[in-house]
Amino acid sequence: MAKAKSAFVCSECGGQVPRWQGQCPHCQAWNTLTETVVEAGGGAGSRFAALAGETSRLQPLSALQPREEPRQPTGIDEFDRVLGGGLVPGGVVLIGGDPGIGKSTLLLQALAQLSNTLPVVYVSGEESGEQVALRAHRLQLPESRLQMLAEINLERILGTLRGARPRVAVIDSIQTVYSEALQSAPGSVAQVRECAAQLTRFAKQSGTSLILVGHVTKDGTLAGPRVLEHIVDTVLYFEGDTHSSFRLVRAFKNRFGAVNELGVFAMTERGLRGVSNPSAIFLSQHGQQVAGSCVLVTQEGTRPLLVEVQALVDAAHAPNPRRLSVGLEQNRLAMLLAVLHRHAGIVCADQDVFVNAVGGVKIAEPAADLAILFAIVSSLRDRPLRRGLAVFGEVGLAGEIRPAPRGQERLREAAKLGFDTAIIPKANAPRQPIEGMRVIAVDRIEDAIARARELDD
Template structure:
């Protein structure tokens, strides 16, 4: 019988320790050390492509990769890798242009966000042209079939199996020879050589590594569904995101029918690319023009509302930003922000006080980005300050105005990337006025649009 021993593994970075500690010495995170039972029995080893000397590697790259020593970088072939259309233009955009054979994609999201639905719709489309295999470890065959029937999907040629053992999944793939493999989900998979329970750090790490190695050796495009923690991060060790080629996160509130697929890592395309979907009775439907969805405003624009132009991946996106400034009813004023950074809001309030002479220390401040979009770039600084001043003074900004720009600690307005493309996108949606950083002012006048270039916070306050 194999003997089992206990090791302590950090769920954040995967570091192994001889005993439990409150703080991981490798990554510095607190309360992430978990006890894991490890068997002396060697785990399943999937053979990689052998090189000229017969050696094997843990990851062998794409099919045909060999361990033949170093080569000249200039001699590497730059032939375009053929991509497979997923059936969703928004998903193809996030993936960098389509599905790359031999790539491994990790999709995470909250329960009920639509991860399984999205992949089931994708394989139903792909089954007409390529061989697919859907492996589910959380649902029965009847449950998946009922969902496919409810969504009205064509399930012809969709091969499906219920399995959680990695060795049996690899054996099944050897038999079926799929071009696209779906694993739902990686947290319920296990390897026979590891005695810890499915979902533990060791099981997730080794299962993902074995499946990744096999997918690359056989040139299979693999999609793994991953769970998320209560903080919204992907559950399991951090190495799980390192070993995959693309990491996606499907975001969306339970009370909203819109879903945002955000790319966090991509070896075959741009990072921070997003795709927008709507959850309908027939599953997820892609939104070709997300700006039109987020700009669904009423006829009367109230104070504190402004439209900003943010840059997501490779395209501009128009989003409405709302701010509410009100006298506090308690001793400590509240600062609540949804969709933007709370620390960024505190910094801008300090800049507004120091360089603008407007103190909101006795005011409650609430900020919301309409549509559930999360803004992570600094171009939202200027529209946020404009919305705060509009609400504070109870004066509505023009309905046909857009604003973007970064604000420095000394009150200067800094330029942002792709300023001309942002203005062009705003003009297409009927906006006639724009407040932009001076260095982002267009060289050629845009017919029908008035652009106000600003270089300091004082100039912004005089305009609005």
């Protein structure tokens, strides 16, 4: 029997090379090449080409009638928010996260509710049916008509789904599924790519809403080739510390909704429960005002959130002062300290600076700049900021305060939660006064710090 040929496939881009090397020549990533078996001719590519030749036909765009497919709510409001309003018929959702963070729990809860009105199927490749039933009993889920399948063979899964014709199906997880057409092991690059492509084709042809669960690497990214993220319609990530009771679900890609939408959940004895007022968990409850704390009004997708940004500035005990940020971009912190020195005359070159976003939330938008600087200055001077102050605005290298998107929504959210003063970019100044809110518009960083000092006095 002839020995099977092998090749090395990049787990980042899916590129293939005949022998191992440290760097992938296609995407320039290091240490991403893994050995896999080269499949014989007439495999997946030729099958897909034949299917495409049979079913595809050329037609003018003007002849196509666009129609809006009604979304299917899952019954979990926070999950529907991240999805963009619910599941789309024929849409494929990929959800990833650390082990034990709550992916299977959330999906089992959603399917248990959907099964009361729709035919749904839960395919488990990691647990037996008895284990899934035990989890449902532990979560005290109501009796439902949820159909369960414990299988990892792709051909059997597709056969069962074609026979059952469910409206919603969950594959938990895509790394455990394998196709008999390939000789490589489950979880390999070739298997993950082939199985995901075939399942996606089934979803598009049948109109079934498909949810794939994906494993993540130690870096927090989805395991397998990056092409997996391009195949699906929506990519969701679970965030948060497994030691905390709160979980965040963020949309990184969504063809049918807003990107960077955020859903907030609390892990309870009966599973994940949506948090109706997420700003409350990102704001610390201090008995009295403390130095180094500033409330930021950030925007996550279509939702404004109030997050407390904390800073600690202390004398450095080493030649190189430390710059550490948690939940905020580290390189941006170094840039903001340079701007603070150059344009406001406040020196932190001999100080250790630590910045943290409360609640485990990750903030990537530059509108957090002004709040970070206010927290740093407050900690450096050991003077608390005024109670009831909310802040947002981007800081440029020239010391200017740039506007942030959806400024009116941010101000209204802060006023609704009882904040009575806001320091914002001048370009975001509201044309009509906001009831109960005093708005201070600034255009320079030195002016913003001076106005904040006047409020303290």
